[in-house]
Amino acid sequence: MTSILMILLYAIKIFYYIVIAHVVMSWLITFNVLNLHQPLVYQIWSGLNRLLEPIYGRIRNFLPNMGGLDLAPLVVFFGLYALQTIIINNLYSF
Template identity: 30%
Template sequence: MSPNNDMETLMLALFQTIDLALNLYTWVLIISAIFSWLYAFNVINSSNQFVGAIGSFLYNVTEPALRPIRRILPNLGGIDISPIILLLLIFFIRSLMWNTIYPLVA
């Protein structure tokens, strides 16, 4: 293998890893939104310790990314569209990464 080919393989692996992390975070955001709806409508037992642990984990993982978006968005009453904005941002980053940045470095 040539050094150029090694670098291209390394960049591909890096981009695939970043893409996988963004994809996993997308699913965590979706699960967190569904969990919050189930919790709000009392579908799941809020006094269950396991449910509380899952809710706490999801909150701790998603809130640092959602908080800055919530600060920027106007108050829409009881509707929180920050997860949708973050999902759109992740989609944009993934598209930019594969369609613009990766072809330049590979």
Template identity: 35%
Template structure:
């Protein structure tokens, strides 16, 4: 059982890094640092979008509109940190 919890914690940490990569890539595209018409950048962006959008879309519907500021990745990262804390403090110590 501990191995399953360890895998869950690792997957959650990897997903946080994917969310950070999505935010950084969106900033780089917005400020014209990278060319979104480049095939490599487009492929990376599409992969990251497909990994994050199913989870971020419901959060975006709940959050109020703040103009051009998207806080849904930050909210999701806080939710993931909360889940990790619950697993680490309340579930993991009691698994034999």
């Protein structure tokens, strides 16, 4: 059981880095450092959007409209951190 929880912790860490990559890439696209007309940038951006938009969409339904500020990644970070803390605190009870 411990090995399954360790694998789950590793998956949470990978997902954490995917969310960070999405946030940083959105900033770089917004400030015109990256251009979506480049094929590689577009493929990475669309792949990250396909991974994260189903999660962000459900969170955005519950959050109030903040104008141009998107708080969905912040909620995902808190959720991942809470899940990681719960798993670590209960890891050795199995």
